[in-house]
Amino acid sequence: NLYFLFFSFESWAAVFLLLGSVVDPCSSQTYALNDKAGLGRVFDGIGGLSGGGATSRLLVNYAEPYRSQILDYLFKPNFGASLHILKVEIGGDSQTTDGTEPSHMHYESDENYFRGYEWWLMKEAKRRNPNVTLIGLPWAFPGWVGHGKNWPYDFPDITAAYVVNWILGAKQYHDLDIQYVGIWNERNFDSKYIKLLRYTLDKNGLEGVRIIASDNLWEPITLYLLLDPELGRAVDVIGAHYPGTTTVKEAVKTQKKLWSSEDYSTFNDEVGGGCWARILNQNYVNGNMTATISWNLVASYYEDLPFGRDGLMTAEEPWSGNYVVESPIWITAHTTQFTQPGWTYLQTVGHLAQGGSYVALTDGTGNLTVVIETMTHDHSVCIRPPLPPFNVTSQNATFQLQGSFASIKELQVWRSQFNFKTKKPSFFEKLTPLKLVDGSFTLNLAEDEVYTLTTITTGQKGSYPDPPPSARFPKVYKDNFDIRNPPFSEAPDFADQTGVFEYYINLTDPGPHVFTLRQVLTERPVTWAADADQTISVIGDYQWHDLTVTCDVFMESVKTGGVFIAARVDKGGQSIRSANGVFFWVFADGTYKVTNDLAGQTVLAEGQSGTRAYGWHTLSLTVKGQYALGQLNGYPLWKNAVVLTPKNGWAAIGTRSFELAQFDNFAVVAG
Ligand SMILES: *[C@@H]1O[C@H](CO)[C@@H](O)[C@H](O)[C@H]1NC(C)=O
Ligand SMILES: *[C@@H]1O[C@H](CO)[C@@H](O)[C@H](O)[C@H]1NC(C)=O
Ligand SMILES: *[C@@H]1O[C@H](CO)[C@@H](O)[C@H](O)[C@H]1NC(C)=O
Ligand SMILES: *[C@@H]1O[C@H](CO)[C@@H](O)[C@H](O)[C@H]1NC(C)=O
Ligand SMILES: *[C@@H]1O[C@H](CO)[C@@H](O)[C@H](O)[C@H]1NC(C)=O
Ligand SMILES: *[C@@H]1O[C@H](CO)[C@@H](O)[C@H](O)[C@H]1NC(C)=O
Numbered sequence: 177n178l179y180f181l182f183f184s185f186e187s188w189a190a191v192f193l194l195l196g197s198v199v200d201p202c203s204s205q206t207y208a209l210n211d212k213a214g215l216g217r218v219f220d221g222i223g224g225l226s227g228g229g230a231t232s233r234l235l236v237n238y239a240e241p242y243r244s245q246i247l248d249y250l251f252k253p254n255f256g257a258s259l260h261i262l263k264v265e266i267g268g269d270s271q272t273t274d275g276t277e278p279s280h281m282h283y284e285s286d287e288n289y290f291r292g293y294e295w296w297l298m299k300e301a302k303r304r305n306p307n308v309t310l311i312g313l314p315w316a317f318p319g320w321v322g323h324g325k326n327w328p329y330d331f332p333d334i335t336a337a338y339v340v341n342w343i344l345g346a347k348q349y350h351d352l353d354i355q356y357v358g359i360w361n362e363r364n365f366d367s368k369y370i371k372l373l374r375y376t377l378d379k380n381g382l383e384g385v386r387i388i389a390s391d392n393l394w395e396p397i398t399l400y401l402l403l404d405p406e407l408g409r410a411v412d413v414i415g416a417h418y419p420g421t422t423t424v425k426e427a428v429k430t431q432k433k434l435w436s437s438e439d440y441s442t443f444n445d446e447v448g449g450g451c452w453a454r455i456l457n458q459n460y461v462n463g464n465m466t467a468t469i470s471w472n473l474v475a476s477y478y479e480d481l482p483f484g485r486d487g488l489m490t491a492e493e494p495w496s497g498n499y500v501v502e503s504p505i506w507i508t509a510h511t512t513q514f515t516q517p518g519w520t521y522l523q524t525v526g527h528l529a530q531g532g533s534y535v536a537l538t539d540g541t542g543n544l545t546v547v548i549e550t551m552t553h554d555h556s557v558c559i560r561p562p563l564p565p566f567n568v569t570s571q572n573a574t575f576q577l578q579g580s581f582a583s584i585k586e587l588q589v590w591r592s593q594f595n596f597k598t599k600k601p602s603f604f605e606k607l608t609p610l611k612l613v614d615g616s617f618t619l620n621l622a623e624d625e626v627y628t629l630t631t632i633t634t635g636q637k638g639s640y641p642d643p644p645p646s647a648r649f650p651k652v653y654k655d656n657f658d659i660r661n662p663p664f665s666e667a668p669d670f671a672d673q674t675g676v677f678e679y680y681i682n683l684t685d686p687g688p689h690v691f692t693l694r695q696v697l698t699e700r701p702v703t704w705a706a707d708a709d710q711t712i713s714v715i716g717d718y719q720w721h722d723l724t725v726t727c728d729v730f731m732e733s734v735k736t737g738g739v740f741i742a743a744r745v746d747k748g749g750q751s752i753r754s755a756n757g758v759f760f761w762v763f764a765d766g767t768y769k770v771t772n773d774l775a776g777q778t779v780l781a782e783g784q785s786g787t788r789a790y791g792w793h794t795l796s797l798t799v800k801g802q803y804a805l806g807q808l809n810g811y812p813l814w815k816n817a818v819v820l821t822p823k824n825g826w827a828a829i830g831t832r833s834f835e836l837a838q839f840d841n842f843a844v845v846a847g
Pocket of ligand 6: 682683684685687790838
């Protein structure tokens with residue numbers, strides 16, 4: 177090739193010597209890294225997505241120092257993933273994949289900017305990296321926003337005001353500047369609404385908040401942007417989900433920023449790390465995308481919920497303190513620790529001759545970061561879309577630095593080797609810096625490797641002592657909801673799957689029920705997934721089979737009130753409507769029921785209970801082998817209900833409909 181012709185023997189020999197091995201130049205392909213002809217696109221960062229839904233639920237319940245350690249691995253600069261972007265769900269009271277997240281406005285007249293954990297998470301990210309880019313996106317909306325319809329655009333001014341309130345609340349109560357906001361995750365957009373959102377933001381002094389649309393596919397938003405100049409002015413970023421590293425030419429034609437605004441969603445083993453390595457490079461190389469955001473940030477939800485462990489790391493055991501820094505954390509570090517949003521890609525990026533890819537970025541003042549990946553097909557499959565076949569083999573690659581970079585004398589070298597054959601991977605290892613002669617260096621690239629070569633010297637592989645060993649959820653668990661973790665509105669380890677369960681204080685109660693947990697939704701939200709018609713919050717160990725669940729319950733609907741406690745609940749997330757288990761219900765009309773399903777279709781027992789609204793009752797459910805029995809206020813109410821399936825599942829509490837009800841003195845004793 178061309179460069180070889182102009183190379184003296186001496187300079188090659190010098191390079192080979194410095195690399196410590198003799199490289200045959202004939203078997204090495206050369207790639208120029210050059211800024212002379214101009215640069216490529218501005219880089220916007222690598223991020224993680226908390227929410228969509230409830231994916232950080234268990235993180236907040238970790239004790240210190242583990243919780244801070246996990247946050248450091250995610251956000252602390254020059255430590256771990258050192259993420260540039262945190263995207264969060266704007267809670268909409270609705271099931272959005274692995275649970276519900278509370279809205280800042282459950283009701284039209286209600287405003288509260290202290291619910292849930294996303295505010296806390298954004299502040300923790302910001303505390304570690306003041307430059308972190310914050311993004312908010314709704315998946316769902318409280319019922320009143322849709323005026324009873326499962327559609328948020330009939331009253332676009334109400335929806336826009338609702339979203340803008342969240343952004344204003346972030347600033348007013350938490351001093352958080354939200355920089356980007358989206359429309360409606362993976363659902364229809366409405367041009368009129370987007371323009372109104374832009375207008376409402378501007379009217380509220382939020383001109384700097386940029387709009388991302390439409391968090392779905394490249395089309396049809398791209399076409400609308402090209403045909404409607406006013407819409408074009410309202411939208412700053414086209415955000416596509418799971419783009420498979422490619423874009424469409426119309427999207428390039430809009431001259432907008434193109435982002436993979438949700439990607440990854442892959443089990444976080446080594447193949448997951450390989451997926452992440454491949455798409456972080458190739459989303460730009462193939463698809464001109466300048467930001468990639470992982471769903472999800474951290475797998476902090478019960479693993480038996482849908483898409484278990486699809487996060488950059490795993491922190492799903494607050495009761496033990498155990499967490500796992502998975503390979504995607506170190507793969508992220510290869511880019512994030514050596515670039516910043518605002519850096520620019522070089523035009524000289526691309527594929528390697530024998531498979532794999534390289535990108536190069538600069539800060540514009542002479543710094544250069546090159547990231548190279550040689551992930552093979554089978555070791556880099558993501559959950560979606562299907563990955564067309566390609567081949568990667570080991571190869572020698574020579575990089576020739578030109579333009580502003582021609583005089584660089586030394587590059588820091590960081591390497592990850594997946595080593596699938598030996599199953600002994602090494603991630604984010606700092607190697608001896610490379611001395612450059614005539615701006616050239618050659619790498620002996622094996623399959624399934626990631627390299628960073630950079631002028632930035634601040635990279636660090638952070639570490640903490642091993643966290644406590646993994647352990648199952650405690651077999652004996654009690655919560656009287658009296659001791660509260662001040663910043664949070666929900667009780668530890670309860671994972672709401674439909675409805676929202678919040679700490680409640682009844683100061684007029686003279687007895688033991690001042691502090692309770694209350695289901696607060698009174699109407700069905702504008703949903704994203706299939707919320708159940710009942711509300712339900714699950715807790716515990718999915719493997720639980722024989723156990724006793726006890727809870728005090730208080731109905732607040734005189735006519736239609738109904739509450740339950742349950743065991744062996746076998747489904748959550750988007751499948752919550754079809755959850756089975758053993759459900760012990762009491763109703764305000766003085767009856768009880770035992771059903772095999774949340775929907776209440778399969779009745780195992782029923783009869784009179786004398787239960788009523790506005791009085792506390794103690795329910796107790798024991799399931800042992802194939803039999804179940806229930807007690808009311810300490811007395812047997814029913815027994816010998818036969819339970820063939822499911823064999824195991826979580827414990828749960830809930831209500832018959834979207835209605836107010838309270839719970840107190842929750843306890844589980846598992847066998
Ligand atoms: C890379 O270069 C080394 C040293 O010249 C050589 O032994 C090896 O065969 C080359 N590898 C490939 C894949 O060309
Ligand atoms: C934040 O950005 C500024 C300006 O780009 C930079 O000087 C500073 O080092 C950044 N801080 C961190 C923690 O990355
Ligand atoms: C988009 O990517 C393609 C393929 O790498 C490249 O040829 C083109 O120059 C890029 N266009 C822009 C505007 O970034
Ligand atoms: C590179 O970045 C560092 C800060 O990380 C800065 O001090 C230096 O001036 C930059 N430029 C070059 C050419 O290294
Ligand atoms: C990969 O390599 C195999 C074996 O050489 C070949 O048969 C196949 O066509 C290649 N696939 C691609 C996509 O190049
Ligand atoms: C609060 O407690 C009082 C006294 O027990 C009771 O009458 C009232 O119904 C309770 N209200 C709620 C909302 O729990």
